[in-house]
Amino acid sequence: MTKSLHNFPDFIQTAWNKSGFTSLTDIQERALPDQVDNKDMIIESPTGTGKTLAYALPALSKLNPGIKNAQVLFLAPTRELAMQIYEVCQKFTENSGLSGASLIGGANMQRQLDKLKKKPQYIVGTPGRVKELIQNKKLKVHDVKTIVIDEADHIIEAGFNGDVEQVIGATLKDRQLVFVSATINKKTEDWSRKLAVDPVVVKVQKEAVESQVTHTFMVSDYRDKVDNLRKLIRHTPDIKAMVFINSSMKMDEFASKLEYKKIKLGVLAGNSTKQERQKVLNDFKNGKIPVLLTTDVATRGLDIPDITHVVHFELPEDVKQYVHRSGRTGRMGKEGTVVSLVTKAELSSVKKWTAKMNVTLQKQNLEKGQVVIEEINKTSYNERGFKQDTKVSQQKTSVSKKNRESDNKRS
Template identity: 80%
Template sequence: MTQLIHSFPEFIQNAWNKSGFTSLTDIQERAIPNLLENKDIVIESPTGTGKTLAYALPALAKLDPETKNVQVVFLAPTRELAMQIYEVCQKFTENSGLSGASLIGGANMQRQLDKLKKKPQYIVGTPGRVKELIQNKKLKVHEVKTIVIDEADHIIEAGFNGDVEQVIGATLKDRQLVFVSATINKKTEDWSNKLAVEPSIIKVEKQETANQVTHSFMVSEYRDKVDNLRKLIRHTPGIKAIVFINSSMKMDEFASKLEYKKIKLGVLAGNSTKQERQKVLNDFKRGKIPVLLTTDVATRGLDIPDVTHVVHLELPEDVKQYVHRSGRTGRMGKEGMVVSLVTKAELSSVKKWTANIDVPLQKQLLERGNVVIEDIQKNTFKKQSPQKNGVPANKKPFSDKKKRDSKDSR
């Protein structure tokens, strides 16, 4: 345990030990000391680097159990992300005497009012619902010490920044503001500068993150992409893959083709009901289904552990979207594989994006029942076998085609 964790209240130390963490990530080491000093902060760090604990632990550590009013507000653009943050907060306030409440748009208002009657010390919610409760004088925020705005760039894109500003405006001027995102663009930077007081910017570059992610591509005619995805899934034992497409309109078509080929999968679309989404996510997290077919909107902000593969069945629009998608695997330094199924015309985009983020790109082939990787920089071959949890346990180069395993498991 690091010295920083020793400085936290005992209930946080106990939860940390119970979680099995052994060290802080880069963003946690950099952000926590500043947050404990009540400075306004802008945090930019790639997906999967531990941002939630970076802002949640110091905020929870400053809560006063004797003060029976809301002291910390966490805001998130989606109900799924809000619930994830809430679950983390619950976990790290166990046996503390502190309580929290989730205030999410679309949920039952009366139940939320009942939660507020229990005087929670922290709340996690979506901007619109939190603003509504403040305006209706159901939520008092006069003792709020810290407001955290997670996925700040997405909040602006979704048009929720006005709601956030009204929530901030209802609190005292000496409260701490924390803006968090995987990528901070000019709009987000200008917005945070407008609202915060001389905010410090804490940034972890992509190359600084300790991950073991392999980026690869597989050339395929568009009409053959689903079948090649099916082969990839079949030939990768222990796979746990998030497969991205660009539009919900094609979701049923792709899902039907894979299910016809006996591939177990779950579908996460923007129009899925809350109950459908929760069941699919739970089944995927527990390993009941190896494949999650989804869109960018449906997965924004979700933290799904132990994803072995991210597959771009349809290419993203730009490098930013590529990074966001790819960040679903290799989280917290674990191994992972990113596979782009591309036509010959699409290949140049993937090469440009990986060069832009300075990661090597490898070519992936399916050959005689094995997933084979060609290092396009060195023009050598590697065979992904044996495999552990869907990720190569030992990649040994070989150049003699006759020595390759000829067993066909298709």
């Protein structure tokens, strides 16, 4: 048990130990004390750095079992993210006598009203549904002491900031506000500061996590990308890949071609129904399907553990989007691989992005049924944006189990 959690309730300490965690991440170490002291906060921490626990643990630690009303509100821009937060809260309030409720848009209203009759002490929901229930006097918030707004930048992008402001306005002025996001731009920070009172700003980088991720590319004509993806899936043992496509219009076409080649996969698009999304996500998380085809919009806020590969089937718009997608593998210090399927014309973009990130880019080939990685010359960019090449010796590394075993015998 880490010292920072010694003063937390026993149920949190028990859940922490049961989870197998041995130490706090950087964002947890830096964000916990000020939240425990009830300070308003703005937290920026990349995907995969443990930020959910960074805000959930201090909020849950202050819940009073004797007060049978909502005391903490967690707001999220998507149903999926809200449910993930709810699952974390359930896990860390086990055997505590505390209860919670998920209030998300698109779900059955009567069931949510039934949950509220049980007087939950914490609420996890989407801004529109929470606002609606408050306005209809079904959700009482006079005992709310903490409001956490997760993925604050996406809240603004989706146009939910007005709903959030109305939820905040319905609570007493001495409540604590915590704004959290993987990336906080000026617009998001200005909005957060407008609502918060002298907020403490904590921002962390993701250096330790990214060091475990291998960035690679495969070159082909656009029409051959599907076949390269099929080969990658076939010849990579125990793959669990999230494949990004820019437009949902092409998803069915690509999925049909892969399924014709007997590749098991799921499709997560922005127009998927709630039931379709939940089934696909559960099948992917549980390993029933090794590949998930998706768009950036469809995966906002999702936290899926143990993804081995992120595949940029179609390139993102910029380096920021590349980093965000790529961050879904190699989480919490685990190893991961990023594969960009590119045409010759697209390769320069990937080289430039990885150089700016100061990571090595490697070429990936398929040779005799094996995936082979070959390091290329690394191109960096100076402060004025001009290329400066650094020579790197070439070496080939097979990632197939069979090849690793033969290499060991030769050595």
